[in-house]
Amino acid sequence: MLKRQKIYLIILILTYVYFFIFENQLGQIITLGLSMPLLIMAFAPLLYQRINVPIKYRYIPILISMVLPNVLFSIHIDWFTDEYHYFLITMLLSLILLLTRYNNLKEAIKISTLLEPISKLTCFMQMVKLTLIIIGEELLFRVFYYNLISNPSFWHIILNGLVFACYHHFNRFAHNQYKFIDYVYHFLLSIILGYCYLSFDKIFAPIVFGHITYNFTNYIILLQRGRK
Numbered sequence: 417m418l419k420r421q422k423i424y425l426i427i428l429i430l431t432y433v434y435f436f437i438f439e440n441q442l443g444q445i446i447t448l449g450l451s452m453p454l455l456i457m458a459f460a461p462l463l464y465q466r467i468n469v470p471i472k473y474r475y476i477p478i479l480i481s482m483v484l485p486n487v488l489f490s491i492h493i494d495w496f497t498d499e500y501h502y503f504l505i506t507m508l509l510s511l512i513l514l515l516t517r518y519n520n521l522k523e524a525i526k527i528s529t530l531l532e533p534i535s536k537l538t539c540f541m542q543m544v545k546l547t548l549i550i551i552g553e554e555l556l557f558r559v560f561y562y563n564l565i566s567n568p569s570f571w572h573i574i575l576n577g578l579v580f581a582c583y584h585h586f587n588r589f590a591h592n593q594y595k596f597i598d599y600v601y602h603f604l605l606s607i608i609l610g611y612c613y614l615s616f617d618k619i620f621a622p623i624v625f626g627h628i629t630y631n632f633t634n635y636i637i638l639l640q641r642g643r644k
Contacts, residue, residue, distance in 0.1 A: 450583075
């Protein structure tokens with residue numbers, strides 16, 4: 417377990433103890449729900465050392481941990497809407513955020529041409545995995561979080577953004593993949609998606625499409641590697 421993962425676990429425990437002492441049941445539930453994937457990322461590698469789990473399947477426990485809180489607490493989800501401007505606005509805001517990183521993303525796509533090629537099947541499976549993780553993140557960080565809070569305020573959106581950014585920092589590969597500016601963008605993406613989710617009748621599909629729009633570069637990189 418990485419040092420920062422141990423630190424986050426201590427913070428999670430202290431947060432839960434705080435809510436327990438002050439008998440804040442909602443705080444306890446939200447802390448436990450949002451911490452599920454963090455706990456999986458912290459302890460699953462220890463389990464993988466004992467049992468032979470193929471790498472391509474190791475995202476599944478994390479995905480389950482994102483979906484499970486909504487199931488356990490019977491969170492109602494409005495999946496789709498025919499209000500297409502919900503989709504357009506959410507995707508447009510996500511695209512604007514993405515384009516502010518144009519130079520960095522252009523460089524990432526250029527570097528990806530030097531990466532080892534993958535088969536078309538692997539490319540497809542990686543794209544499915546990426547999409548499922550995006551859906552899982554939105555189910556946990558937007559649907560679960562905001563449906564437990566009766567009257568979400570601006571500060572709830574800010575807190576959600578901070579937790580979402582920390583969640584990405586908790587990733588054991590983050591030190592190779594992310595710089596500080598990446599966490600800033602994760603925070604801003606969470607603000608955009610949270611605001612759109614609350615503003616557009618808590619409909620699920622638009623925020624998923626918005627999140628996919630922001631990750632469009634990752635899909636391009638996978639397609640490039642799969643063409644070789």
